[in-house]
Amino acid sequence: MEQIFTIFRNFCGSGIYPYLFFAALVYLLFTEKNKIIRWVLVDTSIVLTFLFFFPPFYRLMEKLDAGTYYRFLWLLPMTVVIAYAAVKLIGKYTRTGFVLMALLLILSGQYVYDNANITKAQNRFHIPDSVVAICNEIMPEEGEERIFAAFPQELLQYVRQYSTEIQMPYGREVLVPAWGTAPHPMYEEMEKQVIDAEAIGKMADDYFCHYVILNRGKEIDGDMKEQGLELIAQIDAYDVYRNVSAEIWKEE
Numbered sequence: 001m002e003q004i005f006t007i008f009r010n011f012c013g014s015g016i017y018p019y020l021f022f023a024a025l026v027y028l029l030f031t032e033k034n035k036i037i038r039w040v041l042v043d044t045s046i047v048l049t050f051l052f053f054f055p056p057f058y059r060l061m062e063k064l065d066a067g068t069y070y071r072f073l074w075l076l077p078m079t080v081v082i083a084y085a086a087v088k089l090i091g092k093y094t095r096t097g098f099v100l101m102a103l104l105l106i107l108s109g110q111y112v113y114d115n116a117n118i119t120k121a122q123n124r125f126h127i128p129d130s131v132v133a134i135c136n137e138i139m140p141e142e143g144e145e146r147i148f149a150a151f152p153q154e155l156l157q158y159v160r161q162y163s164t165e166i167q168m169p170y171g172r173e174v175l176v177p178a179w180g181t182a183p184h185p186m187y188e189e190m191e192k193q194v195i196d197a198e199a200i201g202k203m204a205d206d207y208f209c210h211y212v213i214l215n216r217g218k219e220i221d222g223d224m225k226e227q228g229l230e231l232i233a234q235i236d237a238y239d240v241y242r243n244v245s246a247e248i249w250k251e252e
Contacts, residue, residue, distance in 0.1 A: 004069075008052075008073070011073050014110075017078060020082050021076065021078040024082045029046075032088075037084075127162055128155070128158060130235055130237070131155050131162060133236070137232075138211045139165055143250050144249065144250045148208055148210055148211075150209050150212045152238075153174075155238075156168060156175075157175065174187045186203040186204075186207055192218070193219065197220050197221060198227055201226075204228075205243070209243055209246060210242065211243065212229055212240075213238050216237050216239050224241055229244075230242045
């Protein structure tokens with residue numbers, strides 16, 4: 001049980017919204033008469049909450065997918081339950097309920113723009129401009145197969161958010177050591193401060209990468225062109241190389 005409560009506390013963080021959810025759930029349990037609403041919001045939430053805090057269920061889920069048990073809490077309709085209970089309460093005690101609920105939500109929240117991780121989006125995709133520009137540069141044309149491209153660490157997690165036409169020899173799993181994924185040789189080479197051109201060229205062939213994108217701040221030991229990697233573009237802080245030995249299939 002201690003592990004379950006630790007997961008729950010970590011999920012809550014410094015906020016009180018999960019506790020507001022439970023308070024709203026109790027309120028609806030005794031006041032909501034509509035059977036459909038009770039089933040969708042109240043009964044379902046109670047069952048899911050019970051399962052989350054049920055030790056045998058925790059042990060089963062850990063065996064199936066260790067380290068992701070907190071995601072079970074995503075199934076709880078916290079926002080909807082809090083909002084519905086608040087509206088129901090305000091409808092009954094209009095002035096007092098509105099003032100108290102507004103104060104509670106304001107005082108329990110945080111000003112998100114004080115967070116260092118919140119920044120103004122560079123574009124409508126909410127990903128770095130450099131990713132959009134690089135993807136547009138290497139995007140397969142109509143009738144061509146999806147291409148493979150090796151990206152440096154700071155860009156790879158954004159690529160799949162922009163296009164499914166660009167595949168990668170490694171993905172976000174290399175950024176999460178807790179997942180226990182085996183190290184990927186090409187990723188490890190890409191992240192070295194001094195990149196071995198011969199090694200990158202060989203691995204680009206081994207993993208059938210049509211393109212290799214390197215941070216221009218990295219040193220390169222050797223000649224990329226001699227390894228079959230031709231520089232085709234320089235976008236922001238990145239060099240885009242085309243692996244000439246990896247053909248792109250196209251419909252006739």
